[in-house]
Amino acid sequence: MGRFEGLATGWTIQRRVYKHWVTCAHAGEILLWKGRLGSLVVAHECLHIALGWARRVGVNVASQRSKHQMVSAEEERVCHVLGELVRGVYAGLYRHKILS
Numbered sequence: 001m002g003r004f005e006g007l008a009t010g011w012t013i014q015r016r017v018y019k020h021w022v023t024c025a026h027a028g029e030i031l032l033w034k035g036r037l038g039s040l041v042v043a044h045e046c047l048h049i050a051l052g053w054a055r056r057v058g059v060n061v062a063s064q065r066s067k068h069q070m071v072s073a074e075e076e077r078v079c080h081v082l083g084e085l086v087r088g089v090y091a092g093l094y095r096h097k098i099l100s
Contacts, residue, residue, distance in 0.1 A: 009030075
């Protein structure tokens with residue numbers, strides 16, 4: 001076991017709306033050590049959350065691309081989610097003046 005640099009915990013939250021259960025958009029929580037906020041650690045932990053989200057919504061990340069595609073549509077979808085997560089983490093770090 002290596003040193004702690006970050007920890008991602010995924011979850012699914014459902015709430016009752018009238019007579020139906022609705023899955024909330026929350027996908028998990030990422031804990032980061034202030035001394036290790038580089039792109040490698042942030043992207044690594046965000047990927048854990050993105051893959052958990054993909055499993056939750058039924059995206060098959062192992063699907064094969066067709067011979068006319070560079071990557072599968074499912075892989076591209078997860079990559080977009082990962083990019084948004086990383087962007088959001090860094091936006092929060094700058095907004096809260098953890099990074100400057």
